[in-house]
Amino acid sequence: MGLLSINSFAAGAWIAPDSSARPIENAVTGNVMAHAGNAELDVQAMLDHARNVGGPNLRKLTFHDRARMLKALAGALNEHKQALYDLSFATGATQSDHLIDIDGGIGTMFVFASKGRREMPDGHVYLDGEIEQLSRNGTFLGQHICTSLQGVAVHINAFNFPVWGMLEKLAPTLLAGVPAIVKPATATCYVTELAVRIMLESGILPEGALQLVSGGLGDMLDRLTLQDVVSFTGSAQTALKLRSAPHILENSIRFVAEQDSLNASILGPDAAPGTPEFDLFIKEAQREMTTKAGQKCTAIRRIIAPENHVEAVIEALSNRLTQTLVGDPNKGETQMGALVSNAQKRDVLNKAAIIGTEATQVYGDPSIAESKGAFLSPMLYHCENPDTASRVHDTEAFGPVSTVMGYRDIEHAINLVNKGQGSLVASVITHDAEVAREVALGSGAFHGRLYFNNRDSMKESTGHGSPLPHMVHGGPGRAGGGEELGGVRGVMHYMQRTAVQGSPDILTAIGQTWVDGAAEIKAPAHPFTRTFHEVQIGETIHTEPRIVTLEDIEHFAHFTGDTFYAHMDEDAAQRNPFFPGRVAHGYLLLSFAAGLFVEPNEGPVLANTGLDNLRFMKPVQAGDSIKVRLTVKKKTPRNDEYGEVRWHVTLTNEDSEKVAEYELLTMNAYTK
Numbered sequence: 001m002g003l004l005s006i007n008s009f010a011a012g013a014w015i016a017p018d019s020s021a022r023p024i025e026n027a028v029t030g031n032v033m034a035h036a037g038n039a040e041l042d043v044q045a046m047l048d049h050a051r052n053v054g055g056p057n058l059r060k061l062t063f064h065d066r067a068r069m070l071k072a073l074a075g076a077l078n079e080h081k082q083a084l085y086d087l088s089f090a091t092g093a094t095q096s097d098h099l100i101d102i103d104g105g106i107g108t109m110f111v112f113a114s115k116g117r118r119e120m121p122d123g124h125v126y127l128d129g130e131i132e133q134l135s136r137n138g139t140f141l142g143q144h145i146c147t148s149l150q151g152v153a154v155h156i157n158a159f160n161f162p163v164w165g166m167l168e169k170l171a172p173t174l175l176a177g178v179p180a181i182v183k184p185a186t187a188t189c190y191v192t193e194l195a196v197r198i199m200l201e202s203g204i205l206p207e208g209a210l211q212l213v214s215g216g217l218g219d220m221l222d223r224l225t226l227q228d229v230v231s232f233t234g235s236a237q238t239a240l241k242l243r244s245a246p247h248i249l250e251n252s253i254r255f256v257a258e259q260d261s262l263n264a265s266i267l268g269p270d271a272a273p274g275t276p277e278f279d280l281f282i283k284e285a286q287r288e289m290t291t292k293a294g295q296k297c298t299a300i301r302r303i304i305a306p307e308n309h310v311e312a313v314i315e316a317l318s319n320r321l322t323q324t325l326v327g328d329p330n331k332g333e334t335q336m337g338a339l340v341s342n343a344q345k346r347d348v349l350n351k352a353a354i355i356g357t358e359a360t361q362v363y364g365d366p367s368i369a370e371s372k373g374a375f376l377s378p379m380l381y382h383c384e385n386p387d388t389a390s391r392v393h394d395t396e397a398f399g400p401v402s403t404v405m406g407y408r409d410i411e412h413a414i415n416l417v418n419k420g421q422g423s424l425v426a427s428v429i430t431h432d433a434e435v436a437r438e439v440a441l442g443s444g445a446f447h448g449r450l451y452f453n454n455r456d457s458m459k460e461s462t463g464h465g466s467p468l469p470h471m472v473h474g475g476p477g478r479a480g481g482g483e484e485l486g487g488v489r490g491v492m493h494y495m496q497r498t499a500v501q502g503s504p505d506i507l508t509a510i511g512q513t514w515v516d517g518a519a520e521i522k523a524p525a526h527p528f529t530r531t532f533h534e535v536q537i538g539e540t541i542h543t544e545p546r547i548v549t550l551e552d553i554e555h556f557a558h559f560t561g562d563t564f565y566a567h568m569d570e571d572a573a574q575r576n577p578f579f580p581g582r583v584a585h586g587y588l589l590l591s592f593a594a595g596l597f598v599e600p601n602e603g604p605v606l607a608n609t610g611l612d613n614l615r616f617m618k619p620v621q622a623g624d625s626i627k628v629r630l631t632v633k634k635k636t637p638r639n640d641e642y643g644e645v646r647w648h649v650t651l652t653n654e655d656s657e658k659v660a661e662y663e664l665l666t667m668n669a670y671t672k
Contacts, residue, residue: 004034006190009200009212010041011049021215022186027092027338028328030372034190037215046181046211047223050152054179054208059148061206062123064637066175067116069204074109076202077167077195081106084163084194091162091188092338092374094329097292100466105167105195108485111469112171115487122637123512124148124177126488128497131507131515138517143507146495148177151227153494154220156242158233159185159340160295162192168469168485169231174209176494178229181220183213185234187340190214222247229254229494231484233297236260239480256493257480258473260396262420264302265464266413266439268430273312276455281305281429282313284453285402286320288465289378290336294400295344298425298465301396304386304413307406314382314404318363321378326368339374339399348399352379358391359383359403376400386416393419394478410435414442422477427451427464448475448483514538514633514648527632528599532643532668540631543596545654548584550622556588583619589626589660590614593651597630604669606642614662618653625654633663642667 006024008015020039023032058066077084085098093101120126125145132142153173157165166182173180184192196212199205213220221230221242230248232239236259242248243255265285271277288300305313329337339345349369352361359381368377378400383392386405393416407413417426417439426447428439431454440450449471453461467473472486484490500510504517520540527535557563565572566579573579590611599605620626634646645668651660 003032004190006034006036006193006214008038008041008214009196009210011045011211012207015041017215024187024190025341026090027340027374028090028330030342030374033090036186036189039216039218041213041215041218043218043220044223046213047152047220049208050179050181050211051150051227052208054206054210055148055150055152055177057206058174058177058179058209059124059150061177063116063120063126063175064122066177067113067120070109070116070171070174071113072204073199073202074106074113076204077106077109077198080198083198084191087194088162088191089330091159091191092293092329092340094334094337095332096335097329097337100291101161101164105161105164108164108168108469109171112175112490116175116491117638119488120175120491121512121634125511126491126495127511127513128492134501139503140501141504141507141515141517142499142501143511144497144499145511146492146497149227149229149494149496151178151225151229153178153180153229153231154217154224155180155182156217156230156232156234157182157184157192158297159187159344160292160297162188163195165233166192166195168467168473170210171469172485172490173494176491178494179209179211181211181213183217186215187344221245224248224251224253226251226253229256231256231482231493232480233258236478236480254493256474256482256484258297258424258475258482258484259478259480261297261422261424261475261479262301262393262396263298263423263425263464264304264417264420265300265427265429266407266417267303267305267309267313268428268432268435269306269410270432270435271429272309273316275431276458277429277431278309278312278316280453280455280458282316282320284427284429284464285317286324287463289321289380289400289402290324291465293336293339293376294378294402295339295398296465298467300402300427300464302392302417302420303402303404304407304416305404307408310382310404310406314362314380317380317404321363321380324378326375326377336378336400339376342374344399345369345374345376348376348397348401351395351397352381352399352401354391354395355381355397355401355403358385358389362404380404386419394421410438411442414439417443418446420446420478422475422479422481423447424467424473424475424479425449425451425464427453429453431455446476448472448479508538512537512634514631516648516650520631526599527630528605529601529603531604531672532635532637532645532670535632535635535645535668537632537635540629541597543628543630545625545627546592546596547625548588548592548620548622550582552588553582553584553622556585556591560585560587562587579619581621583621584624586616586660589616589620589651590662592626593628593649593660596626596628597649604672606667606669609644609665609667612646612663612665614660616660618657618659620653620659626651626659630664638667642669644668
């Protein structure tokens with residue numbers, strides 16, 4: 001195969017490398033296989049294209065439209081993932097590594113697509129939190145909303161996950177309605193370029209939504225505005241240089257960083273040799289040292305075990321590492337491939353030597369490093385004095401390197417794990433829930449994620465080093481202080497939260513969700529006879545009243561078995577500070593409410609799927625009457641046949657006082 005030219009995609013056109021391009025070596029052979037970079041790339045044209053074409057095109061779409069787009073993109077990548085596998089072997093990654101990077105990235109897009117449809121509205125405004133009552137009579141209210149930033153997201157990604165590292169940022173960015181310029185690390189940009197080509201050639205993305213820089217960004221970051229976002233993954237040194245640039249600081253440009261992390265794993269004091277937890281701990285440690293040849297931002301760098309079990313940990317882990325076959329990732333039997341480049345191999349060896357000034361190497365095969373490719377043996381160290389050591393807590397060898405250290409008690413273990421000064425993840429393998437609680441309280445503030453595992457959860461657990469799209473990924477301090485993923489939380493990094501204040505009608509119009517006190521629309525017919533598309537937000541009916549009798553209360557009590565004293569014993573009920581005497585059951589009132597507002601005949605309402613936010617405000621006694629107001633609060637399409645209608649239901653008594661309130665969920669057909 002000849003030398004690959006890795007192109008950029010800028011302002012709608014593919015741009016080939018120029019004479020300034022950097023060589024890229026094959027991690028397995030050490031030979032140059034490609035080149036990438038173009039010093040003449042018009043970065044201003046790229047920014048203009050994203051802001052003036054990509055942004056408007058994306059913002060025309062609703063959250064649900066964008067979610068469907070993500071699902072289709074994930075499907076397109078899934079159809080072509082074999083090509084991505086084949087190319088990724090040159091990065092030093094094994095087939096198992098591909099499943100993390102390529103399948104993991106595709107899976108992340110599918111999750112964001114699902115969450116976009118299920119947890120976000122089919123609109124353009126995301127409501128963040130509940131209505132705030134800012135006035136006595138409810139005529140002036142507050143609501144936090146989130147709207148799309150009107151700029152561009154610049155994603156600067158690391159070399160270790162050329163697909164997942166792009167998609168885990170791209171999915172929430174596109175869902176937010178913001179175009180992206182992706183700049184992968186040059187060492188593996190050829191894999192990212194192929195993934196971008198697959199997405200662009202699918203025809204799914206609107207024009208301007210995605211651009212690619214293979215090589216350097218030039219002065220792009222100096223041209224950003226308050227509407228733009230930089231999301232960076234890489235070293236702390238590079239992050240500091242970029243985020244402290246005067247232009248970034250002066251314009252308060254959002255800068256999300258995920259950087260170095262001395263992640264740790266604690267073997268619980270209860271997890272002695274011979275327990276399922278001890279075996280699990282060794283398995284997790286070995287996996288984290290060898291997956292992607294240890295080139296994972298979440299890999300375990302510090303192994304913290306009870307002092308009396310340190311020797312057993314070293315022996316068991318060394319035995320397991322001995323069985324790890326290091327070699328050509330193209331071969332099916334290989335369990336650990338190469339590092340990404342010989343430059344990275346040299347860096348890891350240099351960092352390992354620094355760690356070696358405070359720790360003794362207890363496992364490793366130096367002969368493996370003699371090959372032309374970027375191969376290294378797993379290297380295990382033992383630090384006897386972790387309290388006085390510093391390099392083992394602040395030096396990350398970004399490869400198959402980890403250090404074992406002992407602790408006296410759980411408080412000591414917490415102090416040691418916190419010496420990393422902020423990490424992406426810390427794990428605890430224990431069957432003792434109190435140990436888990438103690439670590440969560442003592443160490444939670446230092447880590448973006450805490451992973452607890454034991455015999456009860458290990459069969460279904462996802463592993464110490466696996467960030468999931470549902471949960472936040474990031475960490476304080478040394479880890480960068482940033483946050484990614486986390487479901488809808490990840491989308492919010494590319495949106496602006498704004499406090500809006502106004503009348504119920506104003507807030508209803510902005511959020512496309514009916515607010516109590518807003519105008520009611522008189523339904524031309526019973527709303528249960530109208531399709532999903534026919535009913536309007538604010539459409540309301542008021543029912544006739546119904547008197548609640550003592551016979552009703554007693555019949556309901558005996559029929560259901562709910563003979564709680566407040567419904568059956570007058571004297572006991574009067575002694576209760578909440579009740580004036582015997583009162584109707586709350587669920588009796590809900591049943592009567594349904595009887596008052598339901599249209600019984602077959603129609604577009606297919607099913608009642610639940611109640612939300614149920615509150616009982618005032619007791620109802622025998623002789624009182626209740627009536628119901630039923631209002632269409634919100635509409636959300638769910639599939640090609642029906643959508644969800646959220647109804648605001650209010651029960652009032654004969655004095656027009658609220659006695660109960662809730663939100664009813666129904667699935668309504670699009671056609672009759």
